[in-house]
Amino acid sequence: MTARSTVEGIRDERSVGRRPEQLPRLEDWIGEVWTRFWFTPADPRPLALIRIATGCLALALWWSYAADLEAWFGSDGMLPSRTRGAWRSPWGGSIFDLATTPTMLRGIYLIGGLVILALLAGLCTPVVSLLAPIFFASILQRGPMLAGPADDVVAVILWCLAIGRCGDAVSLDRLFFAGQAGPQVGSFRNRIAVSLLRVHASLLTIAALLAQLKGDVWWDGTAAWWLAARSADRTIDLTVPLAASLYATNLLTHAITLFEVVFALGVWCVPLRPLIVPLAVVCWPLLGLFAGEPFWGLAMAILALAFREAADRGRGGIL
Amino acid sequence: MLRATLTVLLCLYLVGFALCLAGNSGSGASAVVRTVKSRLFSPWMTPAWLDVGHDVRLTYGQPEDGGHRIEIRPWADLARGRTIVYPTSAIWGERAARWGRLARAIAVGEQDPDREGLLPAAVGVGGFRLVGAEDVSLRVLRQMMPESAVIASGGKGAPRFEQAYAARVRRVAGEIQLLTIEDPAELAPLVPEVAP
Numbered sequence: 001m002t003a004r005s006t007v008e009g010i011r012d013e014r015s016v017g018r019r020p021e022q023l024p025r026l027e028d029w030i031g032e033v034w035t036r037f038w039f040t041p042a043d044p045r046p047l048a049l050i051r052i053a054t055g056c057l058a059l060a061l062w063w064s065y066a067a068d069l070e071a072w073f074g075s076d077g078m079l080p081s082r083t084r085g086a087w088r089s090p091w092g093g094s095i096f097d098l099a100t101t102p103t104m105l106r107g108i109y110l111i112g113g114l115v116i117l118a119l120l121a122g123l124c125t126p127v128v129s130l131l132a133p134i135f136f137a138s139i140l141q142r143g144p145m146l147a148g149p150a151d152d153v154v155a156v157i158l159w160c161l162a163i164g165r166c167g168d169a170v171s172l173d174r175l176f177f178a179g180q181a182g183p184q185v186g187s188f189r190n191r192i193a194v195s196l197l198r199v200h201a202s203l204l205t206i207a208a209l210l211a212q213l214k215g216d217v218w219w220d221g222t223a224a225w226w227l228a229a230r231s232a233d234r235t236i237d238l239t240v241p242l243a244a245s246l247y248a249t250n251l252l253t254h255a256i257t258l259f260e261v262v263f264a265l266g267v268w269c270v271p272l273r274p275l276i277v278p279l280a281v282v283c284w285p286l287l288g289l290f291a292g293e294p295f296w297g298l299a300m301a302i303l304a305l306a307f308r309e310a311a312d313r314g315r316g317g318i319l
Numbered sequence: 320m321l322r323a324t325l326t327v328l329l330c331l332y333l334v335g336f337a338l339c340l341a342g343n344s345g346s347g348a349s350a351v352v353r354t355v356k357s358r359l360f361s362p363w364m365t366p367a368w369l370d371v372g373h374d375v376r377l378t379y380g381q382p383e384d385g386g387h388r389i390e391i392r393p394w395a396d397l398a399r400g401r402t403i404v405y406p407t408s409a410i411w412g413e414r415a416a417r418w419g420r421l422a423r424a425i426a427v428g429e430q431d432p433d434r435e436g437l438l439p440a441a442v443g444v445g446g447f448r449l450v451g452a453e454d455v456s457l458r459v460l461r462q463m464m465p466e467s468a469v470i471a472s473g474g475k476g477a478p479r480f481e482q483a484y485a486a487r488v489r490r491v492a493g494e495i496q497l498l499t500i501e502d503p504a505e506l507a508p509l510v511p512e513v514a515p
Contacts, residue, residue: 034326039322086434295413
């Protein structure tokens, strides 16, 4: 049964015994929307796409520790345990704390990489989808001052993937164990995972937007200049055209703010999604590249993919 | 029953997540948000790296928003000794960004009394092996962001750096000493004595 037919089924059940002129009660409507949003069985394919994209990104973030692993986390490294304690919350913990020798450190690190690789390939997904966020949170907890915005977003996505059945499609599990797995069916776990990703996409954008709007440069329109000028080794160098035109700088700054507002709120309007989701998939990486946080831009684009669903086509309304 | 349980868990998580956003905003948090978050949510959301503010400000146009780098040199031979710079031009991408965050954390962390001196001392000690000396100069350099008028007038040259933090880190009789070096530009100017 598809997600759409299930929703229609719920509507049909509710309408039995109700006079046609009678409007649905508010609590019935809220209950129906809540059930549809969180519990309607969902196709595993969108979640599989997010799993693959997140796996690639998590692997790149994992790899960024490789060359300096011992320089940072080694026994005579730059971030020994007493320093880490002052930076980390008392509730924080890391499996890297168990590493007392360089071999153990490299071993734990390598196992973590294999777990992320297995998640990417969809191998033993029920297990590795749970281990991947544990490992990822562990490496961030080991050196909290090294973590960036992309790490924060990827950690959220990995936990959401652990809730859903992200290995039910486009995975080695599917390839090897298709006989035992049976036909590819939707699951309410997939719906919860996708809905959580959607809520996070909106909340994280609002959090970033609110943080930005505390700075004067986002109001006086010069933020784009300061983003362009902040580092010498930027990938996209717009300093010359932006320095030549104040209006261009202002327009780019306001365009960034407008895009974030449109994404955070507009994406909940189902008829607008075919426009906003492709726009977000292109604009988030561009914004990340321009702001010197390319992986953060990619992570936000992955979150935007959670709004791409065939069941939404032709549907009106919100959520 | 399962749906009701999941609804309660989802509501609980979303409230916790919203409190984490509000409690890690970089602008401080109210006592009630801080207390509720730390008692009910931090114990299980912090280990999962979910107790995060996600306040990606991108830029405020402040000097602190410029790129940061670490420079370690042997104190005894500042001019000719082996100098280590992180990130170097050969380091790029997220690896360079992590070094930049570490450098920024050294400079910014000095304003926090609970963390003052801890990170520079640790990074300095980590640099002993790299430069082959147990008495080193540790500096955090911050790239100065040019004004748009300078670029518009064709004044784009090599990037300029300013000193965001400097210290001497050394091991004396097995004990680590951190001697902070004040930036001369930040010291109070000497006022010449004026005859009455």
